[in-house]
Amino acid sequence: MVSRFYSVLLFMALMLAPLTGQAQEANLEINTPAIANIKQSMQNRHTQLVQYYTSGAVGLTQDGMVTMRDANAVPLAQRQAVNTLVAAENQDRAALYREIARANNHPEWESKIRATFGQRWTNLARPGWWYQAGGAWKQK
């Protein structure tokens, strides 16, 4: 009788274990204060960055980052400022991917989340923006 009782418990655990996995698939947790903070910071920066995406000065990389693609599209005196914007954006993006992984209790997902984002930024990019694909620059 005792062993039967444990097997029932085990069976229940077996039933529940995939369920918790399923429960996580429905949604990824992205509503943490840290993520909200980073999102806000990126949203504010976007109003400055958007002109450089449009002009082609800044492009989206495959690994979910941004990079100075053609500095010649920016007047010399502003290049350093754009360079700093790009560095700050990348710092936020790295933090965002790390925080999403952490918020879902899977720090090891960071690289996969980054890869997913890399794809989605490109997919949702506005017409005219530049993105990297297979090492080459392409325009939406």
Next chain:
Amino acid sequence: MGRINGLIRTMISYSRRLRYARYFNSNPMYNRALIFLFAVISCYILVFSASAARPQLRFSVEDIKSPVFQTKSIIARIDSGHSGAQELTIGIEEITVQNYALKDIRVLCRSFQWHQKEIECTNGQLIARDLFVSPVPMQFVATRSHLTIDLRPSGSERWQFSVQWDDAFWHVVLAIETGKMTHVTRWLPDISDHENFPKLTEGTFSGRIQFNGDLTGLTSAHIDLSVDVLAFSDPTGMHAGENIALSVKSNVMRNPQHQHWEWRGDVLWQQGAVFWQPLFFSGADHYLNVQGVFDGKTLTLQDSHLALSDIGTVKFSGVVDWPDGMVHRFRLDADNIALSALSEQVLKPFLADTMFAELEVSGQSDFTLQVRDGTLRRVKLSLDDVNIVDQRNRFAFHRINAHIPWRADNTTVADISFLNGHVLRIPLGTVRVPLEIKDSRLLLPQLALPVLDGILKLEDFSAAYTDDGWRWEFGGELTPVSMEALTEALQIQPMHGILSGYIPKVRYDGESVSVNGVLQINVFDGSVVIHQLKLIEPMGLTPHLTADIAMRNLDLGLLTSAFSFGKVEGRVDIDVNQLELANWKPIHFNARLFSSPGSYTRRISQAAIRNISALGGEGAVVAIQRSFLRFFEEFSYAEIGWRCALRFNVCYMGGIEPEPKSSYTLIRGGGIPSINVMGYNRDVNWQELITRLQRITQENEPVIQ
């Protein structure tokens, strides 16, 4: 016949010079002077020999080879023109100097005169497609001891090349008026051919370049040029300059007594902007002076300096072995450097993706550096009334004065002090640190750092710079800090009590700060013990904090009045395990609040009960408003209990009983009048709960007792 003799004489003198050229071939300085000389002499040969017959004369030289230049197929022709005037045509198939070849060069002279001692071409044209797109108007005058070539490619652009020589001396002068620099880019060193190297796109120069020599070779050179509207860029524009105006002066003199060269160069940066990723350099009146001696084996730099306007002056001197570049001796002194400009222009761009990205630095600094036999031997850094302020307000240090010496293989003691500052809003008082430095390790046996009204005593602080950045650790003790001061500094709910702690070890491993030990807080007449405190990326964008907290015997009366929650008398214990804060806000914990064991008054006010039920939302039902209970101001209780497990923004609540049921008891009544408070809402959105709590506590001003 006499002319032929003259020709032979000239040839002899040419071959003599050729020998010199071989002799001095190892030194490019000689070579360059001789290139000009040979060019001149070859013209001279051609012109004079051509005068041997008329009306038409043709003279050709197959090849001339010298260590510094080669020519292929030179043909000179003199024709009698229609009106009796003479025309000169010179064609050179190829001139090769070093690795550069000019092909198909032609000189046409429609107005050409030659006399006994002089040849003059007043209306000529130079066609050299490799240099100039269209034919360039030219003039030249040549005698037995002098040649002047005058080119006027366009508008105000003028290149005047003149050579004078006699049996003992020669002088070469190149005078340029608004000469386009693109004409000379092909003569720049090989690196300009590299795809990603910046290319000159625009620029003119005016001035003189002069070489003087004797039969033994070059004796002196003088350059005095002003460069205007210089612009360059690499293909990506990450290394580019625009609208640059410079003046360059340089003198090189041979000192025959000491068998060395004395040289000096002065560059005055008048205007312009350069972006050299990540640096941006602009402004006016920057000045570089370099001078010294070169003896063929060592290059000596003496009393040289670089003056950057806004930043300050850097003096330097040294000895470098030639040509292997080994730094035998080098010393750099920078006094009264303005740190605000230095950090803005030089340091900040390199810190863009670190926690110091938004640093504002002001004050002055002195800096000394010494290199001996290729290795850094000594560094000395002094800071004078320096302020360092993080624009994100994470930390600030004011009035820093420091004297930091460093010596290779030696222990030195730095003296560092600051007047005040703050880290993560917590104020720090005046501190003076005698820091021991050995190579890349810092040691500090003891330090008392005033924190608010207490003191953080550090013991055995050690820090080391490794390949992965800084690592540090210390042990210590925090003497009592009043919670009033701390909560005010942190801009959170005011609290009473004291914070103190004993910290066996605090360690930073490059990513997180972990506290090995316990922090003890005495607050609300009870105690709070913090274990396993860990700060992950404390200065990062999203700092995380993890800890386990055990609170014991808190006085509910003090607690509820501090948070103006409605009066509750009694004592509680609170355990918060696996607490994690992200950006200082909780994202995960297991919390349990329960009545402390022991005997004490257990009473709860009607206001507190209302608030508790309001916290539970609609689901937490206490129908006191409609019941007889509303006639009582206070109730007795036997036990209070509340549990909350925060997961993904949802607080899973429970009461006194550990077992989850559909309802749970928050307050179990006892005595008279007694009341039970039940909760039915098990899952509450954390944000919603906080909002409700804030609404309740903000209805009244907090009461501090």
Next chain:
Amino acid sequence: MMNNNLPSNMLPVMMGLFLSACVTINIYFPAAAAEKAADKIIEEVWQLDREKKDE
């Protein structure tokens, strides 16, 4: 006897299943959910909703 033997035989099997279930959860990456989350964040950061309304 049969009743008692069956569960005890099943036990190691179930343990194995249980453990493997744990392992699959650990390495399982919810790609679809990640894309959805990414889109939500990107739309907010790039303010794509507002742009659509503006158009």
